[in-house]
Amino acid sequence: MIGAALGRDEVATAGPRVAVSGVLRGWEGAERTGVNASYVRSVLRAGGVPLILPPLLGATRAAAALEACDALVLTGGEDVDPGLYGEGPAPLLGTVDRERDLFEMALFAAAQQREIPVLGICRGIQLINVALGGTLWQDLPSQRQCLVDHEPRAPRERRTHRVDVTPGSRVAQLLGAERLEVNSIHHQAIKDLAPGLVASGWAEDGLVESVESGAGRSWLVAVQWHPEEMHADAAAPERGLFSSLVDAASERALAHSPR
Ligand code: MN
Numbered sequence: 001m002i003g004a005a006l007g008r009d010e011v012a013t014a015g016p017r018v019a020v021s022g023v024l025r026g027w028e029g030a031e032r033t034g035v036n037a038s039y040v041r042s043v044l045r046a047g048g049v050p051l052i053l054p055p056l057l058g059a060t061r062a063a064a065a066l067e068a069c070d071a072l073v074l075t076g077g078e079d080v081d082p083g084l085y086g087e088g089p090a091p092l093l094g095t096v097d098r099e100r101d102l103f104e105m106a107l108f109a110a111a112q113q114r115e116i117p118v119l120g121i122c123r124g125i126q127l128i129n130v131a132l133g134g135t136l137w138q139d140l141p142s143q144r145q146c147l148v149d150h151e152p153r154a155p156r157e158r159r160t161h162r163v164d165v166t167p168g169s170r171v172a173q174l175l176g177a178e179r180l181e182v183n184s185i186h187h188q189a190i191k192d193l194a195p196g197l198v199a200s201g202w203a204e205d206g207l208v209e210s211v212e213s214g215a216g217r218s219w220l221v222a223v224q225w226h227p228e229e230m231h232a233d234a235a236a237p238e239r240g241l242f243s244s245l246v247d248a249a250s251e252r253a254l255a256h257s258p259r
Helices: 008-014 037-045 059-066 098-114 123-131 170-175 239-256
Strands: 017-021 023-027 030-034 049-053 071-074 118-121 161-165 179-182 197-203 208-213 220-223
Touching: 017 037, 017 098, 017 239, 037 049, 037 239, 049 059, 059 098, 071 098, 071 123, 071 239, 098 118, 098 123, 118 123, 118 239, 123 208, 123 220, 161 170, 161 208, 170 197, 170 208, 170 220, 170 239, 220 239
Parallel strands: 017 049, 017 071, 071 118, 118 220
Antiparallel strands: 023 030, 161 179, 161 197, 197 208, 208 220
């Protein structure tokens, strides 16, 4: 831990290091690893130093890789394997990647153990819920009566449905709002909320759209929508999610760095 810690001046000038969970995909004829640039841009804009951690690291190296970081962003992507919450696959379950699931669960466990701040986005809120013992809707359109279209064919940054947030919740404080329109690019969502998580935001159809840690626990916020896609909008309330994550990471890094 001491070897991985930045000096106080480095944290202050360069910003804290924020792990961003990556993907493994084939494109342009090659197998590649990376992550949507919007996550990286959002962390940069908030003053953090983003480090992409590829799922190729595997669960066994997750904690070692995270050791270099002061915060964790769990990103969007594949469906979470329903076997991880004791269900078989529903007919309209999408692509799953068990290796990525296990890698990110190991990242999350290490982050919780070290009490570093965690921001979960889309698949990230789902993975956190499953890691803590909750369950998911495997496919909203075929499993749940939704009055809201959670996967409209729209540009990724298009705000398409409303979210109401509990007044005074951490998410309300970070957004500076108790009601906002959000983008929505998901067909899975939280079904049974995990013990230890507090739901703080809901779509108009009652679907959970944000969760957070309870009082006295380390910084944890997760949202079902895609705040990273708002990186180009200086007035977007979502900026508060990333800036607060980076602030929490700085505080923690400074508290643990050698004087
Ligand atoms: Mn939604």
